[in-house]
Amino acid sequence: MKNKLERFMPRGLGTQLALAFSLLSIVLTTALVALVERRAVAEVETRIGEGLADLASQTSDKLERGMFERYREVALIARRAALVEHDYEAAARAQVLAQVQQSYTYYEWLGIADRDGKVLAAGNNLLVGANVASRPWFRQGLVGGFVGDVHEAVLLAKLLPPQPGQGRRFVDVSFPFADAGGKVQGVLGAHLSWRWAREVEQSVVGSFARRNSVETFILSSTGKVLLGPPELIDATLALESFRRATATRQGGFTVERWPDGKRYLVGYQKGAGYSYYPGLGWVVLVRQGVDDAYAPVRDMRTQLLVGGVALALLCSLAGLWMARRVTRPLAQLARSAGEVSGGGASSIPSDQGGYAEVRALSRSLDTLVGDLEERRRQLLQVNSTLESVVEARTLELRRALDTVRASEARIRAIVDTAHDAFIGADLAGRIIEWNKQAEQLLGWRRDEVIGKRLVELMLPERFRPQAGQARASFLDGGQDGALDRRVERVVTDRHGVEIPVEMSTGLTGQGDAATFSIFLRDITERKRIDRMKNEFVGTVSHELRTPLTSIRASLALLADGVLGPLPADMQEVIDICNDNCIRLNRLVDDMLDIQKIEAGMMSFAPVMQPVLPLAREALRTMRGMATAAGVSLVLDSGPGAEAIVANFDMDRLTQVLTNLLSNAIKVAPRGSPVLLQLIAEHGGARLSVCDRGPGIPPAMRERVFQPFVQIGAKGSDAGGTGLGLAICKRIVDEHGGAIEIADAPGGGTVFHVILTRDGPARHAPAT
Incomplete structure (x- = not known):
């Protein structure tokens, strides 16, 4: 396509420059015409639209004022003595009504009816003796002033002389008339000819409409056309201009498409009555076709185009000379x-x-x-x-x-002689390397696995979704917790047998060329030895608990003086034995808890529940120990704490908090507070135990959650078993939460326990 265009381009620089000058002139002329036309259309639209809105406002105002005059006239006529007093005969009343009707030619019918609806007299003697009790103007007129919307003539259509054009249409106005004592005697009704509204419209819009092809519409409060072109009379129009006039009760204009498919510039105004005349909610629309409104703009565009073409020719000649x-x-x-x-x-x-x-x-x-x-x-x-x-x-x-x-x-x-199984995988999770140890461990030969997906080949089905999510998170820029450290995972060999392994994963290379280096070590034997150890510890702990319980009970009885007063030196020995027996019993309980957790035998019953009762129960439990140590316990929950909920086992989490509070009380200086804080975090909760003790060195923070590691206390008798924090961490981990250590503001240590709303979650192996 480009070569075809180049064949038609002029070769010489002079010709190209002349062509460029001509094109530039044409482009500038077109842009100028478009800019001027846009500005002109906007100005013309605003000017004509405001004029149409003004015409609609004037017409609406004149209609409302005219209706007010008719409303006031009928009210005054209803109070004339000739109609109210009984001394006047029907003929006299008819004469009075005829005089009024001759004075106000817009009244097609003017008459009075008694309380039963019988017409007593009329200005043109029509309907005399007829019963109008069912007519709205009579029913509403009995209780007060009434104005009815425009309607076709019913009883009078055949009695009045024919009217050229469309049929007769009336606006009903009625008022009650009463005697000197104020008792209502009947109703004065008037049928106002709707031709009056057309004359009002002509008086305001007539001369302007003849010059500018403008049409006027009067719509009822429901959108029904009361006045307008004959083909639209009684039609209901759903127009944006009507909606705006009804919604704002203020005049304005808009451009919209009407049912005939044409676009019009429409001014609108809704009537709001006048003085004590309430009004019928009429909406006046004055429209002009967009083509007629924008005719001056089209003439101006033509003139600009002619001038632009002439300017382009001059610029082309000047460009040719300059080129x-x-x-x-x-x-x-x-x-x-x-x-x-x-x-x-x-x-x-x-x-x-x-x-x-x-x-x-x-x-x-x-x-x-x-x-x-x-x-x-x-x-x-x-x-x-x-x-x-x-x-x-x-x-x-x-x-x-x-x-x-x-x-x-x-x-x-090196890889082939390594003691561990080695697997290489690309970022897509496909195997690119597989050593002999991997063949021996998992049973697949190297040529069988190259190119296959690692997750589908050697990961149990239940762990695959979590592994896929972990890899996607890593590719999106997140961190993989399994990188550069040893973690325990479960894999399957080619026969589907699950093998526990210790896995270390490294990332080599950068960008798309990066690969995962995975080393696997079979820990089946180690797991078996761990189970044997746990079984041994559990058995020994169970065997120790029975005699310890008896010893503790006996020592407690001796310490409490059940056998009578003891010598002071013997009492001291008994107290020492009792205290150490309590410590030994607590050590056995902690060892049993550790053994249950590692064996998966500790039961958990997590329930979605408020966290604040958990904090209060833990403080209540530890209040006595704190008082004995001279330490105050403070709960900082803040507003809205009652709404904080998480998924947890109340008994197990109470064990965690009491353990943390016990450690804090042991290290807190006498007279200092131990703070338990509860705040909402990540859709769950965070419980923080803060003390003013000596703190935990950063080098110790990774070790304190290991079994039998103790934190220094303020007294020789405050030492623990070294299992409490290990149990706390494993309970929190089983809940899918986390436990963290940080420095407390102003000195000391703070332990954070983070709970989630989702409840316990098992961690899947990474790929």
Whole structure:
């Protein structure tokens, strides 16, 4: 496509410049016309729209004022003596009504009816004796002033003289009339001809409509056309202008599409009555076709286009003259360059005619030609030594390649002779390396697994979703907790047998070339030994608990003086034995808890429940120990703590908090507080135990959660078994939470216990 277009482009610079000037003129003219047209359309739309809105407002105001006059007239007529007093006969009343009807020609019918709805008299003697009790104007007129919306004539349609055009339409107005005592005697009703509204519309919009093709509509409060073109009378229009007028009760204008498919500029105004006349909610719309409204803009656009074409022609002629003036010196310079390239000359004259830029270009080209000659001479010299340089570089590349191959062979030998199974995988999780130890451990040969997905090959089905999520998180920039450390995982061999392994994973390389290096060590035997150890510890602990319970009970009885007063030295020995028996019993309980957790035998019953009762129960339990140690316990829960919930086992978490509070009380200085804080965190809860003790060195923080590691206390009698924090961590881990250590503000240590709403979650092996 590009080559086809280039064939039609002019070759010469002068012609191209002339064409560019012409195109630029056309583009600027088009842009100017578009800009002016847009601004003009906006201004015309605003000017005409505001004019239509003003016409709608004037028409609406005149309609409401006219209806107020009719409303007031009927109210005044209803109070005339001739209608109210009984002394007047029906003929006299009819004469009075006829005089009024002759004075106000818009009333098609004016009459009175008694309380039963019988017409007593009428200005034109029509409907006399008829019963109008079912008519709305009579029923509503009995209880007060009534104004009914526009409707077709019913009883009077056949009695009144024919009316040219469409049928008769009335607006009903009625008021009750009463005697001197205030008792209602009947109703005065008036049928106002709707031709009155057309004359009001003509008086406001008539002259403007004849000049500008404007149409006026009067709509009822429900959108029904009361006044407008004959084909739309009684039609209901769902228009944006009607919605705006009804919603805001303020005038304005809009551009919208009507049911005939044409777009109109529409001014609107909703009536709101006048004085004590309540109004019927009429909406006045004044519309003008968009094509008629924008006709001046089209004329202006035509004028601008004609002027733009003329301007483009002038600019093209000026561009052609300027292009020839610009390109003449360049053509001379091109001829001189052609002579140099053909060998006819060795330099380019720098005294070319034209302007300063061409002379500077001539000098630069002459200098460039000299430089090229010098470079060509140097290139010939370089070519003579290039072969020897290429040969030397090739030899260096061969040596480097040999070094790389030797390193690869060395790495292969190391991997093949490693004691652990080695697996290499790319970022997509596909196997790229598999040593002999991996073949022996898992049963697959190397050629059988290369290219297969590691997760599907050797990971149990229940762990695969979590492994996929961990790899996706790592690829998105997250951290994999299994990298650069040893973790225990479960894999399957080719026969589906699950094997416990110790896995260490490393990442080598960068970007898309990065690979995972995975070493696996079979720990089946170690697991068996651990189970034997746990069974032994559990058995010994159970065997120790029975005699310890008896010893503790006996010592407690002796210490409490059940056998009578003891000598002071004997009492001291008994107390020492009792205290150490308690410690030994606590050690056995802790060892049993550790054994149950590691054997998976400790039961958990997590329930979604509030966390605040847990904190209060832990403080209540430890209140006595704190009082004896001279330490105060403080609960910091803050507002909204009652709404904090998590999924946990109340008994097990109480054991965790009491253990942490016990440790804090032991190390806290006498008179200092121990703070238990509860806050919401990540949709769950965080419980923090803070003391003012000596703190825990950072080097110890990784070890304190291991069994039999003790934290220094403030007294020799405050030491523990060294199992409490290990039990706390394992209970929290079983709940899917976390326990952390940090420095407390102002000195001391704070333990954070983090609980989740999701409850216990097992960690899947990473890939």
